[in-house]
Amino acid sequence: MAEQQKASLTVEALFKVGAHFGQIRSRRHPTTAEYIYGVKEKVEIFDLEKTAALLLAAKEYVANIASQNGSILFIGGKNEARTAVKKAAESIAMPYVASRWIGGTFTNFTEIKKRVARLETLQTEKEKGDFAKYTKKERLILDKEISNLEKYFSGIVTMKEFPKAIFVVDAKKELIAITEAKQVGIPVISLSSSDCDFDDIDVPIPGNDASVAAITYILEEITSAFKSAPKKA
Numbered sequence: 001m002a003e004q005q006k007a008s009l010t011v012e013a014l015f016k017v018g019a020h021f022g023q024i025r026s027r028r029h030p031t032t033a034e035y036i037y038g039v040k041e042k043v044e045i046f047d048l049e050k051t052a053a054l055l056l057a058a059k060e061y062v063a064n065i066a067s068q069n070g071s072i073l074f075i076g077g078k079n080e081a082r083t084a085v086k087k088a089a090e091s092i093a094m095p096y097v098a099s100r101w102i103g104g105t106f107t108n109f110t111e112i113k114k115r116v117a118r119l120e121t122l123q124t125e126k127e128k129g130d131f132a133k134y135t136k137k138e139r140l141i142l143d144k145e146i147s148n149l150e151k152y153f154s155g156i157v158t159m160k161e162f163p164k165a166i167f168v169v170d171a172k173k174e175l176i177a178i179t180e181a182k183q184v185g186i187p188v189i190s191l192s193s194s195d196c197d198f199d200d201i202d203v204p205i206p207g208n209d210a211s212v213a214a215i216t217y218i219l220e221e222i223t224s225a226f227k228s229a230p231k232k233a
Helices: 002-016 030-035 048-067 079-091 109-127 136-156 175-183 212-228
Strands: 021-024 036-040 043-046 072-075 165-169 188-192 203-206
Touching (some): 002 048, 043 048, 079 165, 079 212, 109 136, 165 175, 165 212
Parallel strands (some): 165 188, 188 203
Antiparallel strands (some): 021 043, 036 043
């Protein structure tokens, strides 16, 4: 009974944040058909009971990673996702990409680590006041380099090795990241709408991936599961 009540509350919460709204019928990817309940004003509606069940499965998956002291890389470069992704990842001290995915982040990880190391070196030198030895023009160049590196790599400074999984908002938007993850054997968890290929997703959460409220709610549920998982000593 408690589980049924919990599921009912989850469905209600998903409905409140608009997680049930998918894409228009013509944009539906065939792999999402089983998660669609119906159509309202040409927009497909997700079956929130199925979404709730899959969200629970995703939370259990994440909790298992957390219990093994594993890491998850959160990815969401679209405008609606950036702030929520950054906030969620930082709340559990996990790496994130809240901007454009840099090709090769996984498949050319050695080179990416060099760029991250360069960022860390420059930040340390600046904090220690070592930039004082440079001319004003040189300092401006270095500051610009730091700014550029921070834009793309600040969220993955702590990622010294491959994560145990990636959490993606919108599998279609982040296809390059997912493709790279697949190539190196990293599982994919994803909140994705009806225009996404669910065959690319290991742990799917079908739902509205274009609503700030829906994205935020799902991420809060995921991070809550991560936080509450008993950690390995």
